[in-house]
Amino acid sequence: MASTHEVKVPDLGDFDQVDVIEVLVSVGDTVEVDQDLITLESDKASMGVGSSTAGTVTEVRVAEGDQVAEGDVIVVLEGADATTATAATDDAADSAPSMPAQPGDDAPEPAPTADAAAAEPAPADAPDAPAAPATAGAVERLDEPIDEAAFSTAHAGPGARKLARELGVDLGAVAGSGRKGRVTPDDLKGYVRERLRRGTASRATGSGQLDGFAWPQMPAPDWSKHGEIEVRDLTRVQKIAVRNLHRSWLHVPHVTQHEDADVTELEAFRKRQKAEAERRGHKLTPLAFLLKAVAGALREFPTFNASLHPDGDKLIVKSFVHIGIAVDTDDGLMVPVIRDVDRKGVYELADEVVELAGKARKKRLGPSDLQGGGFTISSLGGIGGTKFTPIVNAPEVAILGVSRNQRQPVWRDGEFVPRLIMPLSLSYDHRVIDGAAAARFCVHLADILSDFPRLLL
Numbered sequence: 001m002a003s004t005h006e007v008k009v010p011d012l013g014d015f016d017q018v019d020v021i022e023v024l025v026s027v028g029d030t031v032e033v034d035q036d037l038i039t040l041e042s043d044k045a046s047m048g049v050g051s052s053t054a055g056t057v058t059e060v061r062v063a064e065g066d067q068v069a070e071g072d073v074i075v076v077l078e079g080a081d082a083t084t085a086t087a088a089t090d091d092a093a094d095s096a097p098s099m100p101a102q103p104g105d106d107a108p109e110p111a112p113t114a115d116a117a118a119a120e121p122a123p124a125d126a127p128d129a130p131a132a133p134a135t136a137g138a139v140e141r142l143d144e145p146i147d148e149a150a151f152s153t154a155h156a157g158p159g160a161r162k163l164a165r166e167l168g169v170d171l172g173a174v175a176g177s178g179r180k181g182r183v184t185p186d187d188l189k190g191y192v193r194e195r196l197r198r199g200t201a202s203r204a205t206g207s208g209q210l211d212g213f214a215w216p217q218m219p220a221p222d223w224s225k226h227g228e229i230e231v232r233d234l235t236r237v238q239k240i241a242v243r244n245l246h247r248s249w250l251h252v253p254h255v256t257q258h259e260d261a262d263v264t265e266l267e268a269f270r271k272r273q274k275a276e277a278e279r280r281g282h283k284l285t286p287l288a289f290l291l292k293a294v295a296g297a298l299r300e301f302p303t304f305n306a307s308l309h310p311d312g313d314k315l316i317v318k319s320f321v322h323i324g325i326a327v328d329t330d331d332g333l334m335v336p337v338i339r340d341v342d343r344k345g346v347y348e349l350a351d352e353v354v355e356l357a358g359k360a361r362k363k364r365l366g367p368s369d370l371q372g373g374g375f376t377i378s379s380l381g382g383i384g385g386t387k388f389t390p391i392v393n394a395p396e397v398a399i400l401g402v403s404r405n406q407r408q409p410v411w412r413d414g415e416f417v418p419r420l421i422m423p424l425s426l427s428y429d430h431r432v433i434d435g436a437a438a439a440r441f442c443v444h445l446a447d448i449l450s451d452f453p454r455l456l457l
């Protein structure tokens with residue numbers, strides 16, 4: 001006899017309830033293991049909920065526009081594979097969220113899901129001719145701050161709610177023209193056009209204002225007039241990155257401090273340990289040591305593990321040391337967070353890097369994997385490069401970029417000697433961190449890395 005399996009909403013991290021913005025299956029569908037069943041959206045990210053088992057959908061218990069909590073049943077499956085999976089996975093954790101989330105993911109704005117609604121900016125052929133703010137047919141994202149309480153009580157159907165999310169519109173602020181003041185999709189589009197026309201909206205590539213200062217609109221040439229082109233959709237992770245990087249670039253006055261760390265002894269030690277580490281099941285790269293060294297530096301310089309208070313008059317200094325690592329995935333850049341780095345050993349950190357990078361690449365990061373970071377490391381050391389200027393993962397205030405180690409001649413005791421140098425590039429928010437503090441932080445970090453026995457203490 002075929003048995004059934006209930007797929008439930010997984011751990012939602014900090015959230016009690018989140019919105020269902022897409023239902024991807026219907027009764028009668030056959031689903032594979034890991035196939036996304038629904039998409040959830042919180043005010044921090046969107047996540048797909050995948051099926052932990054294969055089977056046929058016999059019931060769909062949620063609809064677009066519903067709110068769900070951890071443990072709520074999403075779908076019921078029936079089938080051969082469901083038989084085996086029921087006992088082992090019949091709880092909330094069985095359907096791990098696949099989390100296409102933003103770098104840092106603690107940012108205060110909702111993640112976009114605007115695959116259909118994110119329209120191209122109005123074309124303007126000459127590169128230096130400003131494009132019209134909006135055309136009659138095209139609607140761009142508004143990305144305005146959203147009053148969630150007003151959003152949830154606004155008089156609008158699921159379709160309009162979804163569109164409001166896609167367009168980044170504060171639904172509660174939109175006047176409805178439907179029956180009894182219901183907000184319609186046309187109301188939303190009209191609202192967006194009006195806001196853009198008045199030039200008060202922030203768009204990824206368009207004009208807008210920050211603290212009362214207007215910035216010029218990006219030209220949008222019709223490239224197809226000059227040759228063949230292909231227009232590709234960005235992944236959801238890439239769309240989130242577009243917004244977050246743009247926001248950080250606009251808000252944060254960036255400065256990058258470069259430093260060379262002599263890692264000759266550290267790398268010799270790591271290479272000596274590598275075979276033994278592998279035998280014991282660990283992948284020991286320089287990143288694990290870097291995490292340890294950065295944790296020490298953050299303890300010494302707590303301002304680098306801080307955030308500017310939203311009122312701009314106070315600093316929030318974190319006592320915990322949670323560090324995000326930038327991970328390159330096929331879908332784009334993601335930043336899972338390793339918690340309590342200062343309390344962990346190098347092997348434990350190495351294991352967490354492998355685990356989190358693996359989860360990011362398989363789209364299996366949960367909300368808690370992406371939250372709480374106070375500082376970020378972006379290591380391109382495995383790829384190459386000599387130096388770069390990473391963008392601060394705001395509202396954090398600093399990010400460390402790491403490039404590939406290089407053997408270089410270093411002047412010592414009257415002669416050049418070959419030393420292995422790790423290039424460090426620290427970008428920081430100059431509103432919070434002074435240049436002198438950044439230089440001291442980098443020198444301290446380089447000293448720890450150069451004196452590796454101290455690092456392990």
Ligand code: CAO
Pocket residue numbers: 284285286287288325326327328329333353357378379380381382383390391402403404405422
């Ligand atoms: N110099 C020389 N070699 C280095 C190095 C460095 N600074 N850092 C790493 N390597 C080596 C590693 O030791 C490994 O070689 P071995 O297997 O021989 O030891 C090789 O490079 C590959 O390392 P890796 O990339 O698999 O592992 P990692 O721990 O260094 O990095 C991760 C893990 C997830 C950070 C990385 O895979 C990644 O995604 N990096 C890209 C991050 C990114 O895109 N940043 C840009 C964001 S924009 O700011």
